[in-house]
Amino acid sequence: MRLVHVLLSYLIAGWSGFFVMAIELLGGRLMAPSFGSSIYVWGAIITVFMLALSLGYLAGGRWSMRAPSVRRLGLILMAAALTVAPLLAYGERLLDYVATAVPDPRFGSLLAASALFFVPTLLSGMVSPYAVRLLVQDRATSGRHAGQLYFVSTFGSAAGTLLTSFYLVLLMEVRTILLSMIAVSLGLGACAFFVGKAGDADR
Amino acid sequence: MLIGNLRWRLAALLLLAAGCVGCGQNATAQGMKLVHAERSLYREVLVYEGRGVRCMCFTRECRVGRQSCLDLHDADRIVMTYPRMMLTALYVMPEPAKVLIIGLGGGTLPIALQHVVPDVRIDVVEIDPAVVKVAKRYFGFAENDSTRATVADGRVFVKRALREGRRYDLIMLDAFDHEYIPEHLLTQEFLSEVKALLSPGGVLAANTFSASRLYDHESATYAAVFPAFFNLKKDNRVIIASNGELPSKETLRANSKRFERVFRRFGFEAASMLPLFSTKADWDTNARVLTDQYSPANLLNLRQRE
Numbered sequence A: 001m002r003l004v005h006v007l008l009s010y011l012i013a014g015w016s017g018f019f020v021m022a023i024e025l026l027g028g029r030l031m032a033p034s035f036g037s038s039i040y041v042w043g044a045i046i047t048v049f050m051l052a053l054s055l056g057y058l059a060g061g062r063w064s065m066r067a068p069s070v071r072r073l074g075l076i077l078m079a080a081a082l083t084v085a086p087l088l089a090y091g092e093r094l095l096d097y098v099a100t101a102v103p104d105p106r107f108g109s110l111l112a113a114s115a116l117f118f119v120p121t122l123l124s125g126m127v128s129p130y131a132v133r134l135l136v137q138d139r140a141t142s143g144r145h146a147g148q149l150y151f152v153s154t155f156g157s158a159a160g161t162l163l164t165s166f167y168l169v170l171l172m173e174v175r176t177i178l179l180s181m182i183a184v185s186l187g188l189g190a191c192a193f194f195v196g197k198a199g200d201a202d203r
Numbered sequence B: 001m002l003i004g005n006l007r008w009r010l011a012a013l014l015l016l017a018a019g020c021v022g023c024g025q026n027a028t029a030q031g032m033k034l035v036h037a038e039r040s041l042y043r044e045v046l047v048y049e050g051r052g053v054r055c056m057c058f059t060r061e062c063r064v065g066r067q068s069c070l071d072l073h074d075a076d077r078i079v080m081t082y083p084r085m086m087l088t089a090l091y092v093m094p095e096p097a098k099v100l101i102i103g104l105g106g107g108t109l110p111i112a113l114q115h116v117v118p119d120v121r122i123d124v125v126e127i128d129p130a131v132v133k134v135a136k137r138y139f140g141f142a143e144n145d146s147t148r149a150t151v152a153d154g155r156v157f158v159k160r161a162l163r164e165g166r167r168y169d170l171i172m173l174d175a176f177d178h179e180y181i182p183e184h185l186l187t188q189e190f191l192s193e194v195k196a197l198l199s200p201g202g203v204l205a206a207n208t209f210s211a212s213r214l215y216d217h218e219s220a221t222y223a224a225v226f227p228a229f230f231n232l233k234k235d236n237r238v239i240i241a242s243n244g245e246l247p248s249k250e251t252l253r254a255n256s257k258r259f260e261r262v263f264r265r266f267g268f269e270a271a272s273m274l275p276l277f278s279t280k281a282d283w284d285t286n287a288r289v290l291t292d293q294y295s296p297a298n299l300l301n302l303r304q305r306e
Helices: A003-035 A039-063 A070-082 A085-101 A105-135 A139-171 A174-195 B003-017 B081-091 B108-116 B129-138 B154-163 B188-197 B214-225 B249-257 B260-266 B270-276
Strands: B033-038 B045-050 B053-057 B066-071 B098-102 B121-126 B147-151 B168-173 B198-208 B229-233 B237-242
Touching: A003 A039, A003 A070, A003 A085, A003 A105, A003 A139, A003 A174, A003 B154, A039 A105, A070 A105, A070 A174, A085 A105, A085 A174, A085 B154, A105 A139, A139 A174, B033 B129, B045 B129, B053 B129, B081 B108, B081 B168, B081 B198, B081 B237, B081 B249, B081 B260, B081 B270, B098 B108, B098 B154, B108 B121, B108 B260, B121 B129, B121 B154, B129 B147, B154 B188, B168 B188, B188 B198, B188 B214, B214 B229, B214 B237, B229 B270, B249 B270, B260 B270
Parallel strands: B098 B121, B098 B168, B121 B147, B168 B198
Antiparallel strands: B033 B045, B045 B053, B053 B066, B198 B237, B229 B237
16 A cells, blocks of 8 residues: 555544544534523434444445445545535524424434434544555554554544634634535545545555 | 544533532531532532521532522522622613513522512523522522423523514523533524514613623624613623613613612612613724624633733
8 A cells, every 4th residue: 555545544534533523512503502502412412423423433344345445535535524514504494493393402402413413424434444444454463553543533533622612613603614624624535536546455 | 432432521521511610528618508419410509508698509619609699587688799780670671571581590580570570470491400499499489370480591492482472571691600601692693582582672681791802792792783782890790781772861760769669678779770880882892793603702701801
């Protein structure tokens, strides 16, 4: 595997970690006008993200068994970013609609969080196991590669949490932050798509 | 897995964020004795007694602000300054038929309003069921035909009330405290919703804590929705805004006289509050307006004013 592919795989995993946590934190802000900021809302958001990630890990691992490539890793990242876009256009209306239809604060926010965040988070969850498949060359180094990937991905999450909650919300509107992150994901994904070629990872 | 670990920690952090400031010590400071601790979804709701008063607090030994206090020897007396300031909203709206109170605390405001305005109908919305329970058991708050308490988020309640076409003559916003501001209750959109929920000439009284850079942003946000408002500052800041014209100083004075007797029973002189009614814009009018898209109220509250 070429060095640039290795770097791109780590970069995408790290950025994906950043992306997920930033969306999660902004999710609380997006939902507050319709659902408030009661403990149920945060409970619903965290549940949906955990559930979507867990299924994403499963799906990412499965998909990595068929012709894995950096190119496809880039596609996953771009797909995750694009599924955030409807949230910008219809998020508010959908939230108000669900809040009216399901007045119970627990199930209402669970349903709304699922509708908005499940798909992008599931796709983001696919990134890490898929990248592990690309990076691991043999059994002896598999643990090291997996460890490095966990590190990069979780470090990205920490950075995404800190930067979003301490700084980004002070600098920009929520939709500007979301748009910027979508742009970064598309840029990074496009890089991987054009640099990588199908079938690269296979020895 | 991967991001999961961090996430659990974040979850734990969020759950604890409001709760456990300085837990684990026995209460002796200021001679306040812990009488009751009510477990809640959000934080422990603590009741302390000492020096003739009983207070509801969210932190051990009432270190960071008392939510609400009751005089044990004179139940009518209003102990703290801010509910007195809030009640002066009656100088602007002397006979409210329907009142909405967002944030119950110990129930000082609804109890006082029941005394002052005989036929008033009061809706109280409180996010924390434990606060409602403690207010009833320790602070004399009671629900009855004219007073109803709902456990819900204030913003959610306001939106629902708008959909149902309800209107209020007086809305009292008392959901902030020293430590934490619910950011979705300090945006242009929220204030517009509140304004839409006011009857013509209806009045909003808001108890706020902004002293830092947030003061400018909060003021600019209120100014964006209410062209003019009274800005009362003593220990706290109370904003009194109207869905209509603000009354003149003479009208305020005349209205205040109607409450002389009952406010004296509460422990203060009605006229003593009049000098607090200021309409001077003593803030940076160029400060950015807070919106649902831009609402870092708590971060701004950490910043010094320039």
